Amino acid sequence: MSEAVAHDDHHDHKPTGIGRWLFSTNHKDIGTMYLVFSLIMFFVGGAMAMVIRAELFQPGLQFVDPQFFNSMTTVHALVMIFGALMPAGVGLANWMIPMMIGAPDMAMPRMNNMSFWILPFAFTLLLLTFFMPGGAPAGGWTMYPPLVLQLGDGFPFLIFAVHFLGVSSIMGAINIIATVFNMRAPGMTFMRLPLFVWTWIITAFLLIASMPVLAGAVTMLLTDKYFGTAFFNAAGGGDPVLFQHIFWFFGHPEVYILVLPSFGIISQVIPTFSRKPLFGYASMVYATASIAFLSFFVWAHHMFTVGMPLTGELFFMYATMSIAVPTGVKIFNWMATMWKGSMTFETPMLFSIGVLFMFSIGGFSGLMMGITPVDFQYHDTYFIVAHFHYVIVPGIIYGVFAGVYYWLPKWTGVMYDEKLGKLHFWLSTISVNVLFFPMHFIGLAGMPRRIPDYNTIFTGWNQIISIGGFAFGLSQLILVWVVIKCARGQGEKATDQVWESAHGLEWTLSSPPPFHSFTTPPQVTDATAHS
Amino acid sequence: MTVSKTKRVVLGAITLCLTLACGLAFAESMSWNLTEGVTPTSKKVYDLHMIILYIVTAIGIAVFAVMCWSIYFHRKSRGAIAEQFHHSTFAEITWTIIPIIILIVMAIPATKTLIFMEQTGDAEMTIKVTGYQWKWKYDYLEEDISFFSTLKEDSNEARQRYASTRPEDVENYLLDVDNYVVVPVDTKIRILTTASDVNHAWWVPDLGWKRDAIPGFINDNWTFIEKEGVYRGQCAELCGKDHGFMPIVVKAVSKEDYAAWVQEMKGNARVAAATPVEEIAVEELLMKGKRLYNSNCAACHMPEGEGVDGLFPALAGSAIANGEAEGFAHQILNGKNMMPPFKDQLSDTDIASVMTYVRNSWGNAADAVQPAAVNAAR
Amino acid sequence: MTDNHDQTNAANKDLAAKNKRLGIILGLVAASFYIGFILAFAK
Numbered sequence: 001m002s003e004a005v006a007h008d009d010h011h012d013h014k015p016t017g018i019g020r021w022l023f024s025t026n027h028k029d030i031g032t033m034y035l036v037f038s039l040i041m042f043f044v045g046g047a048m049a050m051v052i053r054a055e056l057f058q059p060g061l062q063f064v065d066p067q068f069f070n071s072m073t074t075v076h077a078l079v080m081i082f083g084a085l086m087p088a089g090v091g092l093a094n095w096m097i098p099m100m101i102g103a104p105d106m107a108m109p110r111m112n113n114m115s116f117w118i119l120p121f122a123f124t125l126l127l128l129t130f131f132m133p134g135g136a137p138a139g140g141w142t143m144y145p146p147l148v149l150q151l152g153d154g155f156p157f158l159i160f161a162v163h164f165l166g167v168s169s170i171m172g173a174i175n176i177i178a179t180v181f182n183m184r185a186p187g188m189t190f191m192r193l194p195l196f197v198w199t200w201i202i203t204a205f206l207l208i209a210s211m212p213v214l215a216g217a218v219t220m221l222l223t224d225k226y227f228g229t230a231f232f233n234a235a236g237g238g239d240p241v242l243f244q245h246i247f248w249f250f251g252h253p254e255v256y257i258l259v260l261p262s263f264g265i266i267s268q269v270i271p272t273f274s275r276k277p278l279f280g281y282a283s284m285v286y287a288t289a290s291i292a293f294l295s296f297f298v299w300a301h302h303m304f305t306v307g308m309p310l311t312g313e314l315f316f317m318y319a320t321m322s323i324a325v326p327t328g329v330k331i332f333n334w335m336a337t338m339w340k341g342s343m344t345f346e347t348p349m350l351f352s353i354g355v356l357f358m359f360s361i362g363g364f365s366g367l368m369m370g371i372t373p374v375d376f377q378y379h380d381t382y383f384i385v386a387h388f389h390y391v392i393v394p395g396i397i398y399g400v401f402a403g404v405y406y407w408l409p410k411w412t413g414v415m416y417d418e419k420l421g422k423l424h425f426w427l428s429t430i431s432v433n434v435l436f437f438p439m440h441f442i443g444l445a446g447m448p449r450r451i452p453d454y455n456t457i458f459t460g461w462n463q464i465i466s467i468g469g470f471a472f473g474l475s476q477l478i479l480v481w482v483v484i485k486c487a488r489g490q491g492e493k494a495t496d497q498v499w500e501s502a503h504g505l506e507w508t509l510s511s512p513p514p515f516h517s518f519t520t521p522p523q524v525t526d527a528t529a530h531s
Numbered sequence: 532m533t534v535s536k537t538k539r540v541v542l543g544a545i546t547l548c549l550t551l552a553c554g555l556a557f558a559e560s561m562s563w564n565l566t567e568g569v570t571p572t573s574k575k576v577y578d579l580h581m582i583i584l585y586i587v588t589a590i591g592i593a594v595f596a597v598m599c600w601s602i603y604f605h606r607k608s609r610g611a612i613a614e615q616f617h618h619s620t621f622a623e624i625t626w627t628i629i630p631i632i633i634l635i636v637m638a639i640p641a642t643k644t645l646i647f648m649e650q651t652g653d654a655e656m657t658i659k660v661t662g663y664q665w666k667w668k669y670d671y672l673e674e675d676i677s678f679f680s681t682l683k684e685d686s687n688e689a690r691q692r693y694a695s696t697r698p699e700d701v702e703n704y705l706l707d708v709d710n711y712v713v714v715p716v717d718t719k720i721r722i723l724t725t726a727s728d729v730n731h732a733w734w735v736p737d738l739g740w741k742r743d744a745i746p747g748f749i750n751d752n753w754t755f756i757e758k759e760g761v762y763r764g765q766c767a768e769l770c771g772k773d774h775g776f777m778p779i780v781v782k783a784v785s786k787e788d789y790a791a792w793v794q795e796m797k798g799n800a801r802v803a804a805a806t807p808v809e810e811i812a813v814e815e816l817l818m819k820g821k822r823l824y825n826s827n828c829a830a831c832h833m834p835e836g837e838g839v840d841g842l843f844p845a846l847a848g849s850a851i852a853n854g855e856a857e858g859f860a861h862q863i864l865n866g867k868n869m870m871p872p873f874k875d876q877l878s879d880t881d882i883a884s885v886m887t888y889v890r891n892s893w894g895n896a897a898d899a900v901q902p903a904a905v906n907a908a909r
Numbered sequence: 910m911t912d913n914h915d916q917t918n919a920a921n922k923d924l925a926a927k928n929k930r931l932g933i934i935l936g937l938v939a940a941s942f943y944i945g946f947i948l949a950f951a952k
């Protein structure tokens with residue numbers, strides 16, 4: 001399983017052809033595959049979002065039937081979360097962690113290969129359901145019973161797809177933990193790790209603790225449907241609300257699984273372009289760890305309206321509000337990093353600043369929703385849709401974009417087209433706000449989420465939202481163009497350092513880096529450690 | 532360089548003006564904020580919402596102002612030279628303590644409101660709300676009144692694909708029902724929510740809360756409406772295909788009008804029970820059947836009886852629908868798999884009408900069914 | 910160079926064993942969460 005280092009004796013012989021990718025045990029190639037897969041899934045999920053926005057452009061049903069509309073919202077979420085966001089994070093981890101800690105490769109390169117190659121199969125299972133009697137999953141990505149049990153032949157495919165995705169992420173997480181724990185270069189102590197590596201270790205532990213819970217919950221669904229158990233069936237003595245508790249016990253840590261790597265990326269980017277060390281390194285690590293810890297005690301804020309005892313509602317309200325404290329600490333630390341720096345605004349920095357502003361907006365609406373009595377109004381409306389899209393799109397996806405632009409010159413050896421990058425940022429930022437900000441208004445005004453049609457008072461805003469949606473979708477093609485140009489080597493040659501003020505081991509390697517990152521481990525001191 | 536900068540500023544200003552103009556043009560027809568509602572709860576919730584909105588807006592303005600200041604003044608192009616500080620225990624403690632204080636300030640009114648909302652005791656009347664796919668059933672427990680409430684016909688027609696009517700021409704599109712929930716004002720009403728098939732959520736924004744309706748559970752809520760009027764809401768928990776099409780309409784009337792309504796409802800029930808089952812003309816059955824089919828059956832079996840492949844069987848050409856009347860009636864009365872039993876929802880005449888309609892539509896050709904036949908199958 | 914090579918090989922073997930051990934432990938933790946959760950709610 002784990003012969004990373006043994007492989008390195010064979011120096012720089014690169015396998016070629018399709019075998020290079022199919023049988024790859026190289027952290028960079030696997031990282032590339034993860035990122036390409038994520039980009040493809042980003043467009044698959046995005047296409048579904050476009051269907052949703054087209055249908056919601058005006059009242060009445062124009063393009064799809066309600067059942068298919070529900071499939072669109074359900075599969076859009078599953079594809080984006082498990083197909084686009086998580087693989088993007090793992091892809092960046094694969095590429096960067098060995099280079100950042102001075103290791104030759106990941107600890108378990110063959111398992112690394114397997115955890116990637118499970119993904120295309122899992123998504124084939126999931127997307128095949130569109131062609132089955134009964135159609136694709138349409139009960140929401142949260143898969144609440146009893147509704148999800150009404151799904152037709154696609155049901156076991158949904159369950160096994162989720163199982164596979166869980167196995168893949170757990171294997172990825174194990175690999176990352178083993179790499180960071182066992183393969184750090186001499187002198188690379190834990191408190192010298194770059195913040196991106198820190199956020200990923202914490203994420204990996206969250207994955208190991210929470211993915212089995214999701215797998216357990218969907219297994220219980222499977223046995224409920226086919227083997228006569230009654231975990232969630234009230235008529236058989238079960239409890240349909242139990243599923244919601246278990247699901248969100250996974251689901252809330254999952255939120256931080258998605259967002260923490262993005263926090264890690266901007267903690268690398270902001271110091272570089274502020275030409276200043278990261279402010280409050282230690283407090284950043286502790287804040288990340290406390291967010292991760294608290295994330296296991298707030299799950300019920302996703303289901304306040306389910307009818308809990310008063311004490312439960314109070315507990316989850318206070319716990320939820322308390323998460324604002326470490327999150328605030330992180331925002332303030334990033335602010336202090338920029339303060340009295342000497343900033344330049346290349347594309348990665350622009351996207352990172354985008355995260356600071358717009359993730360904060362999502363944080364504010366999140367705080368509002370944490371207040372239980374008011375959440376009784378907000379729950380399951382477009383206000384919620386606005387909130388989680390603000391944290392996911394300009395929070396998490398912008399972080400990934402920042403990372404891609406930041407490291408693309410390192411990966412490919414050529415600078416990306418700065419003009420196109422900036423165009424990508426500005427078009428995305430304008431359209432993403434046109435897309436998601438008005439959702440706050442229609443949510444407050446009373447439009448529930450997951451409906452294919454609405455009363456005519458919501459028409460105006462929905463049209464603006466749809467236009468923003470189409471514009472945002474189209475703007476992402478610029479990213480593809482930028483990446484293709486770099487991959488084909490079109491652009492100015494990048495130096496090893498790439499960015500004037502970049503610190504860290506990855507910048508000591510050539511651009512592009514050698515096939516095996518560090519064959520001789522570098523010696524790390526305070527001076528060469530994190531920025 | 533200066534020219535392009537001026538150009539950019541002008542362009543920016545034009546864009547901003549256009550956006551504002553569009554915004555204002557739309558603003559007339561648009562809603563922006565939470566409703567204040569018509570109950571003590573909804574008013575407390577609205578106030579709490581506004582307080583927190585103001586607090587987070589203030590924090591947002593402060594934080595964004597600092598960031599913008601920094602972005603503007605601490606940039607390399609303005610000749611800023613980076614300082615190298617990277618730690619301050621004092622700053623860390625400050626920006627931990629201040630948010631904690633703000634959170635406590637928010638938590639106090641939130642806790643008070645929550646405790647107020649959970650006092651479901653000493654209600655003067657109780658209504659049990661049951662969610663069905665995709666309609667609501669209301670039981671007035673003290674009055675022995677019980678009825679279903681489904682999407683109104685004109686909305687239901689306009690919401691179909693290739694519909695001949697436009698949503699814009701329907702009054703209260705998707706927010707209107709056949710039977711309103713009539714309640715008295717200035718009365719503490721206990722509202723129990725539950726469901727018969729999958730999870731739903733009962734939500735009327737003007738009452739200030741929503742609550743899930745879950746099979747096997749009964750959730751306890753209350754309301755106290757202070758103003759007469761018609762208040763509209765929707766199901767708020769995804770419940771399958773027609774989740775978007777099961778609205779809620781609450782009509783609050785004076786206590787006297789409510790008493791009169793109760794009498795009328797009870798009278799109607801007696802008349803219905805007393806009417807002897809008799810032969811009904813086929814034309815009448817067909818007409819009534821079409822209306823009932825569209826509000827009760829078309830959601831799954833589709834308006835043209837073609838069903839949904841793999842989920843809901845087609846009725847056009849169906850062996851059961853065209854077969855013996857007794858077997859068909861049995862299926863409707865008792866339900867099967869996902870299909871709910873209709874024996875408590877529809878009368879013999881209603882079921883006979885639907886059966887007659889189905890047996891004589893979309894190419895089906897079987898004989899009409901009379902209420903007596905349905906009664907025999909019960 | 911050859912001496913060095915042997916030394917690295919030995920070190921590599923150690924590291925491989927360490928990685929394997931950690932991987933198995935974490936895998937078992939995940940598996941027991943999975944089974945534990947189902948058993949906890951099975952009646």
